[in-house]
Amino acid sequence: MPGIDDWAFTPHRMIDRIFEECGPDGPWRDNVKEYFEQELSQQTTLKKLPWLNETPLHQLRPNQLVRYRGMVQDMFNNEFYPDVYQVRDSSGKTRLQAGRYRDITECGVGESIVLDGKECVTEERLIYYCVPIPGESDWVKQIYQERNPTQPEASTSTPRPKRPAGEESDSGEGAATIEPMECMDDNASSSTNNTNKRTKVESESPAVTTQSGEPTPATTTPTSTPTLNFPLPGMTGTPCLVKMYGNQSFSLNKVVEMVGILSVDPALAPTPGQNDSQPRGMEVEEEAVHSPPPSLVPRLHVLSSHSPPHTNPLLPDVPPEPCQPRESRETLRRVLNEACLGDDLAAEFLICNLISSVYSWKDVVPLGKFSMNLSGIRQSLLDQEYTNRLYSLLSRLVTLSHCFPMTLSTMNSNTIIPRKDYDANRLVTGILQLPEHLHLVLDETRLTAGQLDAQGVHNVTALGNLINWQKVDYDFRFYKLEQHANVPVLILSEGRSMITCDLEVKLEPQHTDVTGAFNRVEALLTPETLTDIRTYITTTRLHEYSISQAMQKMVQDEFVESRKTDDGISADDLHRFLVLAKYVAVSCGELTLNADLWRSAKILEQTRKARLNHSDNQ
């Protein structure tokens, strides 16, 4: 690839050039950063870089620039590496090399590396273990797939018979070549197979994985494949060990988009017998997890990274104002109305649920959460797979979603709360390790009578905490580490849910023809309307909102007035009214609250309450 692709395919050459130009004491670090940031700031060039998520590893050249999006699942210890090192050739002459953005310090034939020369510099870099964004909807993946530039076959790679992952020995290669010639043939698919196998094991017998963080006792050999630590069952894709330089840092569970140098040197895999005379003892398990075979978990040396405000590929990072919010809202309402079998009230509340997000924390209280319990899903509807159909519709509308079937076995398994595995020194993920704005659907209709064990009680508590306080207490054995979450929750249940929610909406279906209803939904969902709804949901969620002075006064007056009567509204009710009013206003594209919206919010809430009371009395 000639021309512009130079920096994209052989970024190290570029870095070396800048290093030589500036000299080891010069501002080469800043210059490298600046150079790449400038190149990458142009959308057109950026688009030419392949996504690591969508491209099988064997189609990528080692050390080329790739884009990657993922969630920070775990943070390993900072790593010290030689930023500048010396290479001495056979004649005793030395030259300096930049070790930044590399996993392997290299030298040519007959040369040796000096790490403690006086011009050598040691630096540190952050290491994050990233997983593909959990719960990313299929349509999002598809869009990225379509946009992914087609990769020219990596010219350096020569097909070789497939080897089981992780068994690369370092006997032959690496000794002679600077660029690793190892081919990543079929590894992508093998990793997928692995994942599938893993999830199958998990779903069938969760007890197997409960024993330890490792899948099998075979972990005693450092080469056995560690689990990829995907939070959600059934997830596929490429995890990545991300190495951050400079002052870039992100917090746990953040979704990050980055551009970096792909590093897949097979020498990075743990190899048996490499442990020289040093007794490693308890490091063995750790080694397996912290340096997995690069064919399974490639390394990425990040040149530029950012955490996008949303995960919708249809929109630029800073989304424009929705052009016709009310019309989009109407489309969405019609779709949801059909999906709720003609129940308009449920559809209205679902809209609010879809666009809800915690926007601020007031000491321990999350503001803006809008968890909802859609109850009244009767057996006749369940027979027609209503909950599955509803979830699959929602997953086509939002960018991130997950449906958690609450069965006795899933509740009693310990794969829900993330916990620290001190043996392997990593955070073993659980279903509740979720990125922001993931739409969590809890299907309580699956729950049958039976006994919850101690773990099950913990899990229910954890789900309750997530719903009511938007926090998850990660289990660090000696203590709990609290993590804030921002996850809108929808519980589908037959009666009232066992976990209290912000509000319960009782479904009152107008008919019971589920198939017919979803056929009509299908007819409504043309590609255009889908795009419209998807952009609408994302933009609306990011909407600014405020309450004018006059409205504040009105709301206060109303509250005071209603308190004078006996069954007046309580403070909790007011909270609910205010949240609901916010989402009603925002969903209509309004920036501030006005009297009409306030009234319609109140009507919605009153209807909902009346319906609940009505059914209670029956």
Add this chain to the structure above:
Amino acid sequence: MSSPGRRSARSTPSKRSDTSELVPLPPSSPGSELLPATSPAPPRLNPALSEVDLSSPLNYGTPSSVGSSLRTPRSGVRGTPIRHRSDIRSDRRIRQVNLSTDPASESAPDGAGGAGGGPGSSSAPVAPGGSAQTEAPQGPQLVIWGTDVVVADCKDRFKAFVLRFIDTAAAEDERFEGMNAEEPLYLQKLEEIHTLEEPFLNINCSHLHQFDADLYRQLVCYPQEVIPTFDMAINEMFFERYPDTILEHQIQVRPFNADKTKNMRALNPEDIDQLITICGMVIRTSNIIPEMREAFFRCHVCSFTTTVEIDRGRIAEPTVCTHCNTSHTFTLIHNRSQFSDKQMIKLQESPDDMPPGQTPHTVLIYAHNDLVDGVQPGDRVTVTGIYRAVPLRLNPRMRNLKSVYKTHIDVVHFRKVDTKRLHGQEEGETPRFPEERVELLKELSRKPDVYERLARAIAPSIYENEDVKKGILLQLFGGTRKDFTNAGRGHFRSEVNILLCGDPGTSKSQLLQYVYNLVPRSQYTSGKGSSAVGLTAYITKDPETRQMVLQTGALVLADNGVCCIDEFDKMNDSTRSVLHEVMEQQTLSIAKAGIICQLNARTSVLAAANPVESQWNKNKTIIENIELPHTLLSRFDLIFLILDPQDELYDRRLARHLVSLYYRSESMAEEETLDMGILRDYLAYAREYVHPKLSEDASQRLISAYVDMRKVGSGRGQVTAYPRQLESLIRLAEAHAKVRLSHMVEVADVEEAWRLHREALKQSATDPMSGKIDVSILTTGLSSAARKRRVELAQSLRKLVQAKGRVVTLNFQKLFQELKESSDLMITREMFEDALRDLQDDEFLTVTGKSTIRVIH
């Protein structure tokens, strides 16, 4: 990366008597520039110097000269062997260089090279001495290669430190018996070593810093060179003083509390090879790893034996036998080789040091020799050691390197942060605050409205309820711990227990959540979900070892913290009953599955309960409203009712407060989290350093308050206040004094405690019938008016029976009917039964069977 001084020194290679000059690549790091291999200087032999060496006093102080000790007559003379220090890797050769550029002077001091820790590798049978300097003080300045440490100078200064340093303010756990604060501290410690024969000397680096800042800097920057020098110096001093002593091995210096106490996260490449002190929690320890220190080889041709010391983790097997000149004849004799203990320990950042949204960092620690098994998982320790980084070699035979270093700390000193807890003192951690912070806190404490300010800082999102917040604030401060063990009453509880009781939706849970988030050692549980064992402790069988394991529950985990129990009313009775012991004795007794023990549970309980009818019934007492056993209720110092005040002004302010939450900017939220940090520090500071005592005036006021409380009831011939209430009052007053960081409880504190107590009581113990405050409601479950009624009813029943004349048996139902008719009050069956029981107690009648009453005359 390092000071220019480390590099500018010109190299003067040390004398080396062996032929195979090993290039002393540092085993650890790129940070310490030793002689670069690129400029190998020809080894210079200076055989004449070995004599000087033998007479050198340095010899017995050189811990590293193990190898040579076998052959050096001096070292064994006093019977105290030298012990290899694997913790500071003294097996390295230390070279000295001449700072002077005069080439002429170079050859003379050559032999002094290696004085510091002449490693005694087998190839250098005699450790080079350093006496040249002491004999010729006018000679050129010799420094250890790569550093600016002058061995003799360093030793002299350290000796001066030991001789002259007097510690005036020793921390409690550093004190030892018979310590005299006026005398030089470390001389006393030497004496202690002499008595106890424990050959370790712990040096507090802050003392050294105080005494000689430059020496301290050298210690921190070049521990590997300076610590052996200290060892030499201290041994010289020790054996001068106590020449006949025989120790297990020579004294080793263990510095601790280096000033650069770091957060684990802040460790960076600049700290490599420096002395660092960090805190953390031990999460894992490995088994003991025997590490070969010295290999013993025997030639199986001529049975010539030789020993080889470990060098950078490797033993170089000698190929040619020097005795019979055959190759490859040496075999390793395991049981004559020497091993040292080593243990790997994983230390994790303590949760308090961690920024939000991050996972904790860990660091690997190697403990050597005596420090092995010094700590257990779960311990919080402060570790002082040398930070190391080792490049990770992909394959010994490959040229390319994985560009990563492995880092670890070679520990020289452990200090358990919570050793004090073992002595039954309060607060596990000793919070250490920087001066500015303490100043800030003190300034805050001087504000006249500090009490209100702090109370307002508690859960700012919850509106009003000032008194409740004040009560919680006092709970967080707690009273003063009093020990009456000698008087036979054990500890007096210092923790304040609070019950919040009120209508649903009055933010009780939020208050609990807030406290839970604020206090470091707190637990949050819900009454609905907890069982008695979950709160206390339970025994499980470890699946692997089949051993019984005691698992502690929420109350024990909240030792020295707050246990927040939500939905207290939903808890079942048997669960609640375990709280009795905890809330007064502050202990938990376990007798189960062969394990009988008493655990400390010095926890404050903050409970929240809903009324029985979910809505507060104004016509009932608190007892009737929450239906909790009064024995439990009386253990709460404060019982707050959180009721809707039903007041327009209040409603309006509440509405404004709530609405404002929904358009606030995020910057406001951040300001308040800052407040939380200050509040937390303030609490920690007060709890640790302030232990107020009652002043004379205050105790007078307490007495009069107590007498008043009792008078209220005595008007009706009832005792209404119990000693427990007096204790609560004292605790609250002490807590209030702590708020002001005052060491004396003043009258004002008592007044506030009295006010709060009354305020809480006014709501919770008002007799619905009489409208008066009546503490006996809490203590007996009955208001005194009710008790009075009961007595009256018994009297009228007695009259009724007596009026019947000489009847022997009466029908139960009939009598009940008659009583009902004769009285103008509503009489329930329970009341009737109570009256019967009272009369039975008076031996007036007996109830036989279900329906017959026998009158005794």
